[in-house]
Amino acid sequence: MLGNTFGRMFRVTTCGESYGGGLAAICDGVPPGIELCDADIQEELDKRRPGQSDIDSPRQETDQVQIFSGLRDGYTTGAPVGMIVGNVDTLPQHVKEYEDARHLIRPGHAEYTYRYKYGDYVDWCGAGRASGRETVGRVAAGAVAKKILAREGIRIAAYVSELSDIRAEISGMSFDEREQNALKNEIFCPDLATAEKMLQLTRKIKEDGDTLGGVVEILAVGVPPGLGEPVFDKLSATLAHGLMSIPAVKGCEIGTGFHSTRMLGSECNDIPYLKEGRVRFRTNNSGGIDGGISNGEDILVRIAVKPTSTISIAQRTVNMETMEEADLAAITRRDATICGRICAVAAAMSRIVILDHLMMWRGYDAVSGIEHKFGW
Amino acid sequence: MLGNTFGRMFRVTTCGESYGGGLAAICDGVPPGIELCDADIQEELDKRRPGQSDIDSPRQETDQVQIFSGLRDGYTTGAPVGMIVGNVDTLPQHVKEYEDARHLIRPGHAEYTYRYKYGDYVDWCGAGRASGRETVGRVAAGAVAKKILAREGIRIAAYVSELSDIRAEISGMSFDEREQNALKNEIFCPDLATAEKMLQLTRKIKEDGDTLGGVVEILAVGVPPGLGEPVFDKLSATLAHGLMSIPAVKGCEIGTGFHSTRMLGSECNDIPYLKEGRVRFRTNNSGGIDGGISNGEDILVRIAVKPTSTISIAQRTVNMETMEEADLAAITRRDATICGRICAVAAAMSRIVILDHLMMWRGYDAVSGIEHKFGW
Amino acid sequence: MLGNTFGRMFRVTTCGESYGGGLAAICDGVPPGIELCDADIQEELDKRRPGQSDIDSPRQETDQVQIFSGLRDGYTTGAPVGMIVGNVDTLPQHVKEYEDARHLIRPGHAEYTYRYKYGDYVDWCGAGRASGRETVGRVAAGAVAKKILAREGIRIAAYVSELSDIRAEISGMSFDEREQNALKNEIFCPDLATAEKMLQLTRKIKEDGDTLGGVVEILAVGVPPGLGEPVFDKLSATLAHGLMSIPAVKGCEIGTGFHSTRMLGSECNDIPYLKEGRVRFRTNNSGGIDGGISNGEDILVRIAVKPTSTISIAQRTVNMETMEEADLAAITRRDATICGRICAVAAAMSRIVILDHLMMWRGYDAVSGIEHKFGW
């Protein structure tokens, strides 16, 4: 396996599996002087923690994090921040369930591609590194990035805007409303009335043994102009990279995204104007990114989250050992939708990407000596 | 500017601007023994060349490429392949047009973000590096990747599947039909009847001075299982990175993508079965990628292309020098839609990404000594 | 702090400080199917562990490692291998000693550059991340690389060839003698008679309160031709990068190195000849690397290790807080020389570099389809 490190300046490396000894993240590029403690990380981890609601997986993980390096007297020292989270709910009966079914492909999961690529040595328990538990490391690292971004006035929230065909009304809400309201319900949707409908649908589908997908929106405010590298490393491209690397994410769009394909140029172009000495735009179809570079408007990204692959309906499949078709019995421990829990992961990845760009830009900018205009 | 290099093993570096001396690409990681000549590159460049149709920009560029390194006796030597394309149609009257309007933000373009980031030294002519001409280097490099992938039996095509609200009927077509039919019309759509409708709409919109967007689909066949690195560098994530880095691309989805958010888990899961000793899937909602790794099915990606920002309708804007609002006169030299021309770029980027993953995987695989099963 | 990740395909990320919660290493790029357990790592860690001899630092660290990810049933799964080693001997009296002297630059150490760069938040205890304890992570990662290289028949040993002006007689020794003999004495020198003299000198210098430097030689056998990338990433250049990144290393030379500057071309050129169907060389002045690529001969590298900076003689220095000159009292807990203990680190880094090159080459080679000649 390659690719367990992400970023150029703010660099995150993770390891760990669903039923292994634990999950760790190392953040490189952390500046000194950031006040940081376990509770800062815990706050974010708790947002993606399972077992907190009737629609989540009943797996009971405390997800207690320990920062074991990079701190002195409560502040970051500049050294890489190392964090570890143990796995707790890995009881023998669960291991046995996985062992019994280890040769069966669970449809929608990665068993087949892992088994093909890594052979018989693949971790067969709880999906190993392909498990959603892998994202614990991302969330921990994103929590570090959040603290650093806070000093720059950059805030990022992620929340559910659509669940299946139920669409929330969010456009008029402030950043704070979106961020705070999302925390008030299990589905992580800021539109509380719609959240209730989403929850009802989820419960109903769960009873059917089935699962739901949805759309998660990421909103970044306070991002100054200038972030993003124009050609291959556009801010939009690296955001897409980071977000599409989250398990279950099948699409990503910036601003009006796919909808813009049906607009005319004259509709889609955001018209610039002047406001308080700054260049602003009358619409934000671009999602805050022009030519791959942030333009000072809000960054708006939407990702498509597929319905959870684990369902409690029997499915036809293939036994990879005997190379015969087989039946996969219903599985019970699962999330009816992961849209809510994935929000913490999406926010974390967005923070990592934006901080990385901020640092790249600052390094570049500091040798150019350009006096930036336009009131920023 | 950072980020003009892409890839880890097959690495592409480009430079050049719209009205500079030329555009170059250097491909690192090219294996020896590939038969390669200028014509191989030219074939792909010609697909994105402007001035070939009444709906394209009338800019007359010959886009003649010269391979100046990495070859001996008609074959690659293993050394990096250097390619250069001169700019031709950079006549003084065009330069003057840009100079006259150099302080005006062209809505939808990157003038403001570039001016903010790079200051007054920014290349004001023809959008400089922010121009779509930058993609010449991508296409040249992608043509090298195409030759290498051909030896592996991997073929990739990109074509227009939607233009504005017109949707082509493509699902039943073979790879060859898609690839060949797309070359038969200016809009690069394999469904020839629909292509005609798209063309009519484009001409009508062009007369209005406006522009259109659309959806480009990328289909990769012959990709074996195993490509893609499970966590941050999933095949889906790096494809998204590469494709979203193309100018005007605002969204990217794999397989059923955003549509999958409205499916149930039981509908979305692709059911595996056995066919000729191989594990295959009855549907391909995953777009050929499970857990970030190719599963042997076709790779299917769709990207959202926004309507061309350059329109010939006057727009309100801001003068960045005087910091006053101003009118931007109609601009005449432009593409009514770039959906057709972007196909060559999308195919090129997909080839670069897939080849890079192939090489990463092979290097990893070669030290593991795993005997891969499942008939591949 | 940046730069806590090393390698392109076999990628090592470390974190941790001298008096923090522990030291960790994450190895990415580990193939599946490697039999691996804590004891494999421990064996290498024990070679650099302090407190084992009267010439080493008396710090008592058990350096017990725990592999917490990347394994299943005793074999690597392909997932990144995470390892952690706790700090034990961090008693309050030692912390107090460091706290009392925290504003004083210890000559030869990194206090000043760290304090300048990271400000007052720098970890003042036990040199923090600048401590030699940082190398625990390197050794742990190198132990993983060692297991993988063993399957390829590649073996690497590092040993002391010079201590101060005492030079060992090693040239006639086999790889096994060098590796085994080095383990037989505290100074890690394969020439046992000379080792005794080195030890006596070390004890004498230690009594004086002073310290010694020396030369460590790294010998790699079984490296096939083909490793190394010709231009910027020559095998020699990346070995130099890896080895010069070890604390206290001030020089690196390949083959005859600096001595070759006094040879004539006709003396320095290694003359090729044929032996058992292979191209071999009558001398090995090149150290097994031609044009940056391994040539099938032994790889021979030598590094310069400066005398330990911590001495128990009072030194003049500067107080960084008061910005006044000051006296630094003698320090007692120290290594009289680190040449012996650094051998494990040098071997580890060399393994990491060579494995990384092996994987890069394999990935590249696998797409070229070249039939390699010359009997390898």
Add this chain to the structure above:
Amino acid sequence: MLGNTFGRMFRVTTCGESYGGGLAAICDGVPPGIELCDADIQEELDKRRPGQSDIDSPRQETDQVQIFSGLRDGYTTGAPVGMIVGNVDTLPQHVKEYEDARHLIRPGHAEYTYRYKYGDYVDWCGAGRASGRETVGRVAAGAVAKKILAREGIRIAAYVSELSDIRAEISGMSFDEREQNALKNEIFCPDLATAEKMLQLTRKIKEDGDTLGGVVEILAVGVPPGLGEPVFDKLSATLAHGLMSIPAVKGCEIGTGFHSTRMLGSECNDIPYLKEGRVRFRTNNSGGIDGGISNGEDILVRIAVKPTSTISIAQRTVNMETMEEADLAAITRRDATICGRICAVAAAMSRIVILDHLMMWRGYDAVSGIEHKFGW
């Protein structure tokens, strides 16, 4: 071939061979607003240009560079700077000489390792990419870096300090004397009296048909404290990487380097003191780098340059095609020593490394908000 790109923030990519169409370099990370023209690059290229003296290769290359991207109105725009240099002296008679001997290993050269790695497709003419001509791209890129560093007050010179066993007296000279005097003689040695002796020895050895090696010293002044990343990417380690990647370089040492292995700790430690409000060091055994980070003193590095492999004495060798031993006739077109010409390359690589670190540090520093003390 991999590894034709170097650097993380200031990134250089090169391509081109000895007898190909030309040599190119693309510099990414160039800030806007640098006044730059072909002559700036030419000045550095002329320092490594062959055919200028009786001790250099008689190959007549004009080495005329053309900057074809990244400029507008004489200033850098922030876009990557593309540069190309054509090959001129590639007359058929020279090509024929190489073709006739294409299957013979030239001792000390890379024919065998290239032939093994790249197979029969390898560029057999003039050593292809393994030729010293490859360094044209490095020098061109280094010239760009030089302009940027000049704004920061950082100056770097490289000169010959030893030729074979003749050692120059340089220690008392100022930076300017070293830089200027070196330009006054063919051997690039600042000690003019010794330079004359070196020249005489070179001419004598040349008559014998043999070649010489030597030591090149690189001196960087004006480097502020703070450059270098403490663990794997120490300033010393990346300088070693960059310098050891230059063809013919077999060793690298920082400060007192290998000599420090024979010093006592009490001698080797540089004692800090206060001067004009800054922390300075009474000696500079560290070569200006403590813990991998620049300390404000001069950076001093020395590299070992082996004698030119091409000699005009017949040598025994192997024919790689027939796999028989054979005689290699004397070769006439060669440098009697490359120590002089390599200085431009060593200075270029050092500039690239130091600028890259400067940008990394600035990016990191800008998010930390540390108020740096100590008068810098």
